[in-house]
Amino acid sequence: MKTIGIIGGMSWESSAQYYAIINRAVRDRLGSPHSARILMHSLDFAPIAQMQADGEWEQLGEAMAGSARALEAGGADCLLIATNTMHKLADEVEEACDLPLIHIADSTADAVCEKGLTRVALLGTAFTMEQDFYRDRLEEHHGLDVIIPDNDDRAEVHRIIYEELIAGEVRDTSREAYREIIERLVDQGAQGVILGCTEIMLLISQSDSPVPIFDTTELHALAAVEFALS
Template identity: 45%
Template sequence: MRKLGIIGGASWSSTAMYYDQINRAVAQRLGGLHSARLVIESLDFEADYASFHRSGDWAGADRVIAGAAARLKAAGAEGLLLASNTMHKNVEAVRAAVDLPIVDIREITAERLKADGRSRIALLGTRFTMTEAWARGPYEERGIVIQELNAEWRAEVDRIIYEELAGGRVVRDSQRKLKTLITELQKQKVQAVVLACTELVMAVDVRANVLPVYDTTAIHARAAMEWMLADEEQARAAA
């Protein structure tokens, strides 16, 4: 089994979901008492990352994330996972710092949508993932149209993430608001909603909405398991 390095803590609540889901997926695939070989660098979200969001100092964020990647490589990681959609804004800094494969949440989710025949979607996430080219590009490159949210909805989704979910708080009123948003998107002929923030699944029931909802945390965790066990699968196929 390959050892995966996870840059987490952005936020701790979603990193805990990754740890749980990756281990469960490995145990389900291999059986017995098997678990995932992981090394985790957990950031202090406020000091190490969110403060750079507010100041716009993305070069500073690049240095923090690249440093975490280097420490994971030194600890024996053979590949990396950035346990946050927004953290993929820093992915090029990681690639420049370490020569390791990255399990990219954007590419994996976009491929899943394409395979499912989804051609018009909505991205829900931080203000960065909803509007910036680094987040939207992998979808648009596959011919997927992204429905624009109005400024009020973008601000509210961003607020729910930073003021509530990133701190582990789920507020009932915010759950209702997100359900209302998804209902509005269905009326705009959107075919699917992508939870392009790893905490949003805490507030959105992926099984009880008027549109298909793609949980990027679950999709990413599953892809991580597949990458970790790829050598075993190849050996089994060759036997």
């Protein structure tokens, strides 16, 4: 079994989900009492979130590169960035070490394409929805047509992530807000919805959407298991 290296803590709420999903999948594949070989370099999210808000992406890139080097030195065989937003710095992570990076957008797009869908909605932080690093990966590498919510809906999606979900708060009112946003995106032709923030899976499941939901946290974690057991 190969060792999975995870850059985590952004937030730890979703990093904990990665740990659980990976270990459950390994147990299911190999039987009890098997568990996964995992190294996690968990960062303090408070300064990370502030640097995101301040647009200090060069400093963030240095932090992510440092995590990648630490995991490589510790014996990891691959890397996961356990957050969609910080894949903005995927190039910096790949350049910092010789380990293969399992990209969250690729594992998600593969699942979308397997269902034969071509037009998907993307929910996530404002950075993920509005900047091109994520949508371009989906569109240019995988041929998907990606739509995002309007300005007000994007602001609400982002607010709920940073004010509630990263703190482990799951509110029925916020679930209803997401459901309404999803309905509007479906009305615009979305055939599926990508939960493009690793915390959204705490709030939204398939029962909240009339079209297929693609949980990036689970899809990314399972892609790491496939690598580890290959």
